[in-house]
Amino acid sequence: MTRPHSLRLAALLGALALTTALGACAPLIVGGAMIGGTMMATDRRTSGAQIEDQAIELKSLNRIRDVLGERGRVSTTSYNRMVLITGAVPAEADKAAVEQAVQRVENVRSIVNDVEVMGSPSFASQSNDAILTSKVKATFVDARDLSANAFKVVTERGTVYLMGRVTEREATRATELTRGISGVQKVVRLFEIITETELAELQPRPAAK
Template identity: 55%
Template sequence: MKRFPSTGRLAASILGVAALAATVSACAPLMVGGAAMTGAVVATDRRSSGAQLDDQGIELRAANRLRDQMGSRARISVTSYNRRALLTGEVANERDKALAYEIVAKTDNVASVFNELDITNSPTFKEKAEDTLLTGRVKAGLVDTKNLSANSFKVVSERGSVFLMGRVTQREADQATEVARTTKGAQRVVRLFEIISEEELARMK
């Protein structure tokens, strides 16, 4: 099965996004993982509309609080899915890692926090570009996989680690994991799924 597109046009587009992200992050080290929602995405998302709005609010509020309390000494991305917040990026020490967890855990509507922050230096431009390409490849692989709804997954890549989030069945979780695991550039796959039954999925449809 083809896991990722090999066209130069896609690679160039993804690299362009990486360049823009790098420029923005240089001015604002704390980043928000979510994106603006369109009507089509809302309609196919397995989260309730309230949860989707909460997730956007969590990402914005948490990023602002992290910036206010930690300044530019950390590079932290906050990604929320169904009120479960994922922290990726870099901090200088264990104390800052614990502080970031505490800040986000106290953010309104956060149900749980996955603290995947590394204690290391910020990634190079090349590493950021590789992570952006990796995320694009995984998403393309999910789109190409039969019996999977790519919109039901949120994909985050950091230093070759792929983080998968979503409200999915065990079957879907296993399929998506295999897609990510076999994607070029993936060094590790971390599953942060909320597992639902096939009956629940059928009711959603």
């Protein structure tokens, strides 16, 4: 039998795909990626929190579009209801309006507004950021002492933002690895720190024989 949260997830992801298709030319970006079954199972957020974060990102995009129109380029990324706003807008008033728009979205717990007042980044800059994000993720996958799926990585103008529910040990290790990657200008930690005991409780339990 299909569980109710699975139905909600399917509907939400369908809406995300439709919104992305309709707004392909819009300069607004949703930070969340599609959630596959394996990634959803290994994500340290509850399935409900993952769905809620996707909803927050979608609603934030719509609210920002209403207040910003075609001005600037803004991205939103939600992790456990903490929303990171990055990108560029032409005026301080636009930066404030973007934050106020996200504040009006239901279930948002906190906001980190790192939008810059400047011209939109070049295609080369955006491409470089995408490459850096891929490098960071690949480095986490290669690290035997980290669970790559515990982290969300966002890069803007060479600054790498790290989000996730991790221990202080994992946070320190991930930060060190990221700082060692060529091209990374700065690392911003937006972690929700948990204890080693809490981490042990989050690990999948072996199936009963």
